[in-house]
Amino acid sequence: MTHDWPAAHTMLDHNAATRGGLRRLNLAMLLPPLAAVGALLVAVEARTWWDAAVLTLSAAAGLLAVERWTAGDLARVALPCLVVTAAAWPYGVLVAGSDSAAYGIMIVGPLVIPQLPRHRRAATLALIGFVAAVGAARPLVSGDDAGALVGYLLVPTGVVVMATGLNVANQRFYQLIQQSREREAELAVMRERVRFAGDLHDIQGHTLHVVKLKVALADRLMDDDPAGARRELREVRALLGETIAQTRELAHAQRRLNLSAELENAKNLFEAAGIRVRVDREAEADPRAGELLGQVLRETTTNILRHSRAERVRITLAERGITIVNDGAPDGPTPELRGLAALGDRVAGDGGRLRVEQRDGRFETAAELPRPRSGVVRPATRKDDR
Known part of the structure; x- marks a missing residue:
């Protein structure tokens, strides 16, 4: 079964799987x-x-x-x-x-x-x-x-x-x-959740502490320096708006990521779960595409640990793309993948496509981004203003 976001396209033929x-x-x-x-x-x-x-x-x-x-x-x-x-x-x-x-x-x-x-x-x-x-x-x-x-x-x-x-x-x-490997995979997913909680704390914990201090300062300035109090409140408002945007990005897997760090994290998670990992670098990833490709890698890593019994994972990096292939995919229909579907919309918004295919016990996730036009610098990510 194949899903191609944002639109359907011709299914790529695969060679027979290499003997383990x-x-x-x-x-x-x-x-x-x-x-x-x-x-x-x-x-x-x-x-x-x-x-x-x-x-x-x-x-x-x-x-x-x-x-x-x-x-x-x-x-x-x-x-x-x-x-x-x-x-x-x-x-x-x-x-x-x-x-x-x-x-x-x-x-x-x-x-x-x-x-x-x-x-x-x-x-x-x-x-x-x-x-x-x-x-x-x-x-x-x-x-x-x-x-x-x-x-x-x-x-x-x-x-x-x-x-x-x-x-x-x-x-x-x-x-x-x-x-034993399934237990390791469950622990790896739990560690990923803990990391997400840590990211959320980093975003909101510092902000709330600063807001508390600024509100207290504005209260002290209210009588003697009303202009200063209003300035502090405006800063609080701006800070809260920025925090809301960062929290939304985190919830939608849009927070700025580093592809190299995500690759190292994925390797550690897979190895902890007893899964062999192979990384092929066909070319160095374009830094402007690295953040979005890192998000695809993070979401795919979580899906592999949750939904498959993989023994091998192969990650292929290109200048403007990434492909992750794992074995051990269950028979039957492709499980619901809301995270990848949301990322598919973002990849489509950047002019690319995100393809997911399940076939012959293998699961493949591939993201491709177009080359930016000459003289045009495309942002690595696009904020979701919903």
């Missing part, structure tokens, strides 16, 4: 040895072309499941991979006489079960029972002695039990990490 570091590590550690073991088992155990085809297909299904699991997309291929590997196991036991046919189901089953939303215990028992029952049938159909049960029953069943237990524990571990 953790996924690359898992692929490098798991796929090569699993592929090598699968190829070796096929070469050693296959006696016919049918055997080779079935064992290869089962091993390939296992490798596909691992690859999709590292991408967080196992659900899409879980059922076909389970069907293929589950069918290969009885074939190996009853036809090919190969206990290596359990290789695929030993990979796929333990990966799928922790991903189930419910009935994991029943699914685990069903998987273990299936592997054990098929393996136990080998002596019955082949006349092999009880020693065959080691390769056809004990080894596959034991591997499935251990692998499933490890994957369930691994899933729980990552859930705990995610919960």
